[in-house]
Amino acid sequence: MAVLTIRQVGDPVLREKCKRISKIDPSLQRLIDDMFETTHEAGGVGLAAPQVGVPLRLFVVQLPDDYEDPLAGEPIVLINPEIVKMSGEHTPEEGCLSYPGWVANVRRAYHVTIKGRDRHGREVRYRSEGFLAQAFQHELDHLNGVLFFDHLASLDELRRPAPRESEEVSVRA
Numbered sequence: 374m375a376v377l378t379i380r381q382v383g384d385p386v387l388r389e390k391c392k393r394i395s396k397i398d399p400s401l402q403r404l405i406d407d408m409f410e411t412t413h414e415a416g417g418v419g420l421a422a423p424q425v426g427v428p429l430r431l432f433v434v435q436l437p438d439d440y441e442d443p444l445a446g447e448p449i450v451l452i453n454p455e456i457v458k459m460s461g462e463h464t465p466e467e468g469c470l471s472y473p474g475w476v477a478n479v480r481r482a483y484h485v486t487i488k489g490r491d492r493h494g495r496e497v498r499y500r501s502e503g504f505l506a507q508a509f510q511h512e513l514d515h516l517n518g519v520l521f522f523d524h525l526a527s528l529d530e531l532r533r534p535a536p537r538e539s540e541e542v543s544v545r546a
């Protein structure tokens with residue numbers, strides 16, 4: 374496995390509409406492994422393929438082991454993901470590994486059901502809420518060339534993250 378370079382805002386690949394994946398081959402498996410390693414190394418909760426320069430519809434998410442969610446710690450891979458249901462609303466803090474040092478509160482659906490294929494090509498569906506649902510929406514946005522601050526009425530809403538208690542987590546993905 375290898376830690377990949379995370380593309381930063383300004384890199385055109387982050388604005389691409391990513392292509393659907395038609396073949397799950399060994400090079401894709403390697404990419405998935407590398408994306409998890411890169412996410413962990415960066416201290417994030419997820420990463421989308423365009424963030425490592427690959428404009429394909431794929432992302433990974435892994436919540437911290439001790440987070441209160443039935444899927445905490447589970448390495449989630451979604452290939453060609455689609456949101457099938459959204460409801461509720463909240464405005465949690467959010468940041469992006471492609472735009473480090475800045476956060477903002479972004480309006481997100483609270484409940485999200487998402488489907489796609491896992492790394493073996495099997496159809497999977499996740500029902501999520503709160504933090505995990507936020508991560509799914511953030512990553513799916515990346516596949517459409519959308520960044521978290523595109524949701525803000527004004528870029529003045531961006532701020533430096535406050536120093537936080539170690540047990541607190543917010544989405545960096």
Ligand code: NI
Nearest residue numbers: 469470471546
């Ligand atoms: Ni991001």
